[in-house]
Amino acid sequence: MAAITSAIGRSGRRYVVEKILQESRGPYGPVYLASADNKRYVLKDVGSQAFKHLDHMYNDFRASTYVRVAEDAIPDHTMFAFRYFKDHLLSFAGKAVPESQVKRILRDSLRGLAAMHEKRFVHGDVKPNNIVIDYDGEGGEGGKCTVTQVQLADIEDAAYVPEGKAIEGWTAGNWMWRSPEAHAARKLCEESDMFSFGLVCIYAMTRRILMAVDDKELFVTHEGQKVEIEKLAVVIERQMSYFAPDLDSIEGFMAYLGGDHPWAPIFTVTVEGFGKDNPRKPLTLWTGIEEDFRDLLAKLTDLNPLNRIGSKEALEHPWWKDVPDD
Structure with a gap:
């Protein structure tokens, strides 16, 4: 071409x-x-x-x-x-800007997601570099940076999903921001976008890409031998460790997946791998983050899609109360 x-x-x-x-x-x-x-x-x-x-x-x-x-x-x-927008959230989050500006970016991108969900569209690829930003100033140490506009971008692969329906067979989005059901290409719906958005919130507020996997994490010792594991196995283990507040959530997710689904044994083996020497670390028990923020994240990222809140409900959460208007 x-x-x-x-x-x-x-x-x-x-x-x-x-x-x-x-x-x-x-x-x-x-x-x-x-x-x-x-x-x-x-x-x-x-x-x-x-x-x-x-x-x-x-x-x-x-x-x-x-x-x-x-x-x-x-x-x-x-x-x-x-x-043309100046930046996207993946790089903008590294600037020295007030937390209120970062929260505004997240709130406005959630508004974009709500607009899509209202018309029954699933974005399918919610991630920081699909949130575009315009701003005044340069940020940085001692500088000022004021966000002027935020938009949810790259909607070209969005899919219309009628109410009460879901998408089967679509491994949507980037693996670091993908929901657990998206990894299994099972029943994607608006709640799958919400999980991805929760990961984006964690990144924006903590600068941590929670599902990024370092190559050194791909080797484990088994019976005295170093064994290489799949990167996705690490991601799945983290998701089941962090985002299932209790066993009911895990059981609900497994029911959502279906016992005869090809991925069911993978999730089952992952759960069985937790124990005294490898305990789960649910987000609901995390310390060092604001209580309202932790509560919102827990509602966005519950392992069981049926327990996640929708975009409209998420916009009503008290964590947004101090976000400046446009």
Whole structure:
């Protein structure tokens, strides 16, 4: 697929390409950084098959200021033009900014998630680099940084899920932010997004990517021999250790998964591996974090999807009470 140097949108705006941000990815074409009318834009080539569908979907969410949708379409190149944002949460969280600003980012991205869930769409890939941010100032030691806008981005792979239904067979999202049922490609729904959002909250407030696995953790000693284990096995163990407040939660998750599911033995063996020498460490017992925050996290990330709160309920949690308005 040949790269382009310029393109004219449906609006009549002419976009001049500055550089390629990302080469072709999966079924989609390249992503470009472009300029038009003294503003910067990101151009995404989505291909002919997805163009019409996404054109309608962006219109569905255009009323929400917290969901990133295309500002223009370029039918001749099956591309969309998006407003350029300065940063995303994965890198922004490292700046020296007030906690209230970080909480605002989380609250506004949750508003975007709620807008999607209201229309019965599951995002499927909630992670820090899919939360885009504009701000004034530079932050850093002694500097000031004020968030001006936050949007939940990369909704191209979102899926419509009718009420009472779920998605089967979709291993959605990045493995470090994925829910336990998503790892098993079992009954994905809005609650799967909420689990991922809980992990994002932990990262934003503590700077810890909880499910990141160091290579040295992939070797364990068994009967005097070093044995290599799968990275995903470490992730699953952490999820069952941290996010099941009690045995009822574990049993509820296993029922949700189904006893005949291919992944059921994996989760069963993981549970059986906990004991006196390897105790579980439920989030509800964590110390050193604010009580309201721990309570919200516990409600977002319960191992059993049926116990998790939805996006609207999460927005009503008292932890947000001191977040500044837009």
